[in-house]
Amino acid sequence: MSHQAESSDSKSGKKDFSTAILERKKAANRLIVDEAVNDDNSVVSLHPATMEKLQLFRGDTILIKGKKRKDTVCIALADETCEEPKIRMNKVVRSNLKVRLGDVVSVHQCPDVKYGKRVHILPFDDTIEGLTGDLFDAYLKPYFLEAYRPVRKGDHFLVRGGMRSVEFKVVETDPGEYCVVAPDTEIFCEGEPVRREDEDRLDEVGYDDVGGVRKQMAQIRELVELPLRHPQLFKSIGVKPPKGILLYGPPGSGKTLIARAVANETGAFFFLINGPEIMSKLAGESESNLRKAFEEAEKNAPSIIFIDEIDSIAPKREKTHGSLRGELFLNS
Structure with missing residues (x-):
């Protein structure tokens, strides 16, 4: 009996992955x-007590992780007026x-960022x-001058100069995806300007865009x-x-949204089959x-295949008129 109780306690004490997510x-x-x-585009502020807990010092370069698998690097500064x-x-x-x-967001030490x-x-x-005029001299040179700004490949930043602001994109960094722009760093700005991308695309949905199904999301x-x-x-x-995984529920309950969120957050190829x-x-x-469809998904592995209304592909012999719909969620 005591052994059974002990076994039960150890089971309840052990945390599974979904509990850890919650x-x-x-x-x-x-x-x-x-x-x-x-x-300042390169600086974030934290309470001194928070910095102490995270073992950070003033001026440290930190890695910040946001939504949709996005992250960036910034300089951490202490600010007593910031809440803990x-x-x-x-x-x-x-x-x-994002x-x-x-x-x-989550904050992490990032000691290995190189110049x-x-x-x-x-x-x-x-x-x-x-x-008109030279963008480097008018905007980039004064922005980076003696500032030791950390940058991440793919990041955007805004530079104010004269009567207007110009937005730039970090297209490439050497070495690595992160680096600090030092006085001897070569800054290239030759090439065609970047076309404005649509930042609010439907396929960019993430976990935090799905509400009301926290328990189900953790299990998925x-x-x-x-x-x-x-x-x-x-x-x-x-x-x-x-x-x-079989997801079932009435139309509009978020089945497709959940599948898209998982695909974007994991970086998997998403294939929707109606x-x-x-x-x-x-x-x-x-x-x-x-x-x-499966061959296409295999070429782009890892992939998530989402079959909408799977009951239409394999219906029951007897006709049913229920309001629930089923969606099959496959990963390969």
């Missing part, structure tokens, strides 16, 4: 985004992290219309995200990862359509 927000390095007092569970950052940093005020040998930076086309992440991001774990213990559209009256054509 409790992640309690970690000391998880901070709430607040508006910056000092509008918060981190102050300006609009540019928030945009690079976060808004009140969202949660850059060279960086390639280009302006956005819509911010330089009608602008355990079943899908872990095998996609850490396949070696399953290989080492000889366990086959789950290959499919059940009724793939069906054909011609013999063998439906199977051929499905086979092509």
Whole structure:
């Protein structure tokens, strides 16, 4: 009896992956985004006590992780007026992290950022219309002069100069994805301006855009995200990862949204199959359509195949008129 109780206690004490996801927000390095007092693209402010907890010193370069697998590097400064569970950052940093005020980010030490040998930076086309003169001398040189700014490949930043602001994108960095722009770093700005991309695309949905299904999201992440991001774990213990999940619920409850969020957060290729559209009256054509979809997903592995209204592909013999719909969620 005592052995059974002990076994039960050890089971309840052991945390699974989904529980860890639910409790992640309690970690000391998880901070709430607040508006910056000092509008600097390279600086974030934290309370001195928070910096002490995270073993950070004034001027340290830190890695900040936001939504949709976005991260950036900034300089950490202490600010006693900043509340302890918060981190102050300006609009540019928030945009690079795909976060808004009140969202949660995680802060990590980043001691291995090297001085850059060279960086390639280009302006956005819509911010330089009608602008004449040398962009390097007018904007980039004064912006980076003796500032030792950390930059990340893919980040955007805004530089104010004269009567207008110009937005730039860090196209390439050497070495690595992060580096510090030092006085001897070569800054290249030759090339065609960057065309403005649509930042609000539907396929950029992330976990934080899905509301009201926190428990279900944690379970799905355990079943899908872990095998996609850490396949070696399953290989080492000889366990086959789950290959499919059936999501069911009324139309509009967020089944497709959840699948898109998982695909974006894990970096997997997303392939949507509409059940009724793939069906054909011609013999063998439906199977051929499905086979092509799976072959395409295999070429782009790791992939997530989402089959919408799977009941139309494999219906029950007796006709049913229920309001629930099923979606199959496969990862390969």
